Amino acid sequence: DVKVTQSSRYLVKRTGEKVFLECVQDMDHENMFWYRQDPGLGLRLIYFSYDVKMKEKGDIPEGYSVSREKKERFSLILESASTNQTSMYLCASNPSGGNQPQHFGDGTRLSIL
């Protein structure tokens, strides 16, 4: 069974802090994704990666960056956290080859005070 693990379930940070959200998958998937989930807006794609050291902007990349130094790990970075980044963050992965379902982590509930 695919396991996508996010390092924290809940996180509280202050405005202006640099925040790191970590995600690890154990199925050797090529593709990894970061979404944020807000009520009524569904899942919105922040960044994704097709390979190590490769990244692509999603639909809402402003204020975020990512890092993929190893195939199994994909990190989301909030360079200078702001209150409007308070949200649920979901990591997902899937194999290459097209038309493959994404597998999600449990999510990180991030609050910026």
Added chain:
Amino acid sequence: GENVEQHPSTLSVQEGDSAVIKCTYSDSASNYFPWYKQELGKRPQLIIDIRSNVGEKKDQRIAVTLNKTAKHFSLHITETQPEDSAVYFCAAVRYNFNKFYFGSGTKLNVKP
């Protein structure tokens, strides 16, 4: 880019009744349509998916139908049970891009 609209945003049914959730998409090149269920406080989990070479797929009480001409697809849950209560998300995926465009979600409440 793709635009996926999902309706209704909330749905309340009596246990044993059927529930239908509908999604429309805009990109005719989309060819993969998964459905996810997210229980409160848990991760979204795939419950069924359909590819554009078929019009219907069924798995026990769950079925998905796809109308490529009209660019809409629907999730059907029969004989609903309280454990079906959750938020359901549809998505449309274009093969070469592997970007999932999600609907805004439907909160299903099954009343015992």
